[in-house]
Amino acid sequence: MNSTDVFVIGGGPAGLAAAIAARQRGLRVVVADGARPPIDKACGEALMPDAITALEGLGVTIPAAEACRLRGVRFLGSGLSAEAAFPGSDPGLSIRRTALHRILIERAEGLGVDLLWQSAVTGIASQEVRLGKRTIRARWIIGADGVNSRVRRWANLDAQSRTNLRYAFRRHYRVPPWTDRMEIYWGEHVQGYATAVSSEQVCVAVASHNPELRLEESLRALPELNSRLRGAETASTERGASSANRELRRVWRGNVALIGDASGTVDAITGEGLGLSFSQAAVLASCLSSGNLAGYQEAHRRLARRPLLMARLMLALDGRPKLQRRILQIFRKRPEIFRRMLALHIGTISPFHLALDGLALGWGLLTA
Ligand SMILES: Cc1cc2nc3c(=O)[nH]c(=O)nc-3n(C[C@H](O)[C@H](O)[C@H](O)COP(=O)(O)OP(=O)(O)OC[C@H]3O[C@@H](n4cnc5c(N)ncnc54)[C@H](O)[C@@H]3O)c2cc1C
Numbered sequence: 001m002n003s004t005d006v007f008v009i010g011g012g013p014a015g016l017a018a019a020i021a022a023r024q025r026g027l028r029v030v031v032a033d034g035a036r037p038p039i040d041k042a043c044g045e046a047l048m049p050d051a052i053t054a055l056e057g058l059g060v061t062i063p064a065a066e067a068c069r070l071r072g073v074r075f076l077g078s079g080l081s082a083e084a085a086f087p088g089s090d091p092g093l094s095i096r097r098t099a100l101h102r103i104l105i106e107r108a109e110g111l112g113v114d115l116l117w118q119s120a121v122t123g124i125a126s127q128e129v130r131l132g133k134r135t136i137r138a139r140w141i142i143g144a145d146g147v148n149s150r151v152r153r154w155a156n157l158d159a160q161s162r163t164n165l166r167y168a169f170r171r172h173y174r175v176p177p178w179t180d181r182m183e184i185y186w187g188e189h190v191q192g193y194a195t196a197v198s199s200e201q202v203c204v205a206v207a208s209h210n211p212e213l214r215l216e217e218s219l220r221a222l223p224e225l226n227s228r229l230r231g232a233e234t235a236s237t238e239r240g241a242s243s244a245n246r247e248l249r250r251v252w253r254g255n256v257a258l259i260g261d262a263s264g265t266v267d268a269i270t271g272e273g274l275g276l277s278f279s280q281a282a283v284l285a286s287c288l289s290s291g292n293l294a295g296y297q298e299a300h301r302r303l304a305r306r307p308l309l310m311a312r313l314m315l316a317l318d319g320r321p322k323l324q325r326r327i328l329q330i331f332r333k334r335p336e337i338f339r340r341m342l343a344l345h346i347g348t349i350s351p352f353h354l355a356l357d358g359l360a361l362g363w364g365l366l367t368a
Contacts, residue, residue, distance in 0.1 A: 007138035014260020014277035015144030016104040021285035023111040034120030038098035042170045042241035051275025067095035068196040077186030082331035084338040094195040149262035159249040169215040170205035175232040187221040243268040252293045272307040
């Protein structure tokens with residue numbers, strides 16, 4: 001094969017989603033990734049209900065046996081806890097990255113996407129992708145090569161604003177799950193996330209501004225989470241990653257478009273990175289099939305707005321233990337506020353509606 005309609009650089013979740021969506025529109029698609037599947041990565045492994053809806057649009061169904069249901073979110077800290085269920089009847093899911101990767105590959109293969117593994121892309125030209133000595137012609141080139149994207153640099157799309165760079169670590173523990181919520185544990189300068197990924201494993205991630213603060217040490221600052229894990233065997237090695245709110249000035253140029261973490265990121269605390277890339281895939285494919293990438297920019301910005309807002313709201317609590325405590329107390333006393341925040345988070349109400357009932361003002365006062 002010497003030519004294709006769409007060449008996707010990076011076969012992580014965003015690249016595979018982009019490939020599936022483009023193939024659904026009848027385009028010929030090649031994906032190349034330097035690694036070999038199943039590809040693992042530091043991740044909280046939670047898919048919010050809106051991510052499941054986006055996956056359904058791609059024709060991807062996650063078998064019940066591969067995932068755990070997530071019914072909402074629980075905040076814990078200072079000996080307090082507050083929780084809210086997802087609105088509606090659709091739960092979120094938590095699933096091992098490796099299982100999600102396999103399921104996405106199966107769907108892409110089923111649609112006839114050409115997948116090239118252990119095939120690092122070494123450069124691009126106007127309508128060409130280079131893999132070492134091999135060259136493949138492509139009408140469209142998609143950069144789905146993650147947070148340190150080289151495609152972004154090659155296409156001169158690197159101009160970005162980045163806020164709140166944090167360092168995250170994750171590991172799995174062999175312990176019977178104690179919750180069907182995505183749990184966020186608030187320490188003074190570190191948060192811990194726990195999600196059940198099977199009947200015997202929990203995924204634990206921590207994030208802070210301190211690159212030296214690895215998982216074990218972070219857990220000591222999160223006593224409630226630490227006590228859940230006491231004596232549990234570890235089931236995976238510790239993996240690290242950076243986490244930040246990053247917005248690019250542009251996400252396309254000429255015939256090159258970026259998707260997923262290559263196109264900007266939202267902090268891990270939102271649990272929205274994957275869902276965002278699945279939604280981006282659908283709009284990107286629609287722009288490709290109409291032959292015009294200009295609409296992708298605005299749609300991309302619109303999709304990122306809500307998770308970025310939620311990340312900023314939640315990170316306003318970081319390093320402010322008194323405020324964390326106050327918010328937890330308010331969420332316990334007025335659970336409907338937490339429920340509406342969660343509904344905003346997953347996109348079932350708009351910030352406009354939230355503002356209408358005065359909650360935005362309340363939240364603003366609390367975070368002032
Ligand atoms: C600690 C942490 C917790 C998170 N928790 C959640 C969560 O609970 N829920 C959620 O939805 N999101 C979460 N996220 C975000 C989510 O993990 C990312 O948004 C998601 O992995 C982005 O996928 P991607 O395909 O864009 O990038 P990646 O998964 O990084 O994939 C990029 C791929 O490109 C390949 N590649 C790179 N360069 C080349 C090249 N030159 N040639 C060929 N291939 C190349 C790589 O091998 C890789 O496979 C979390 C992130 C962090 C850091």
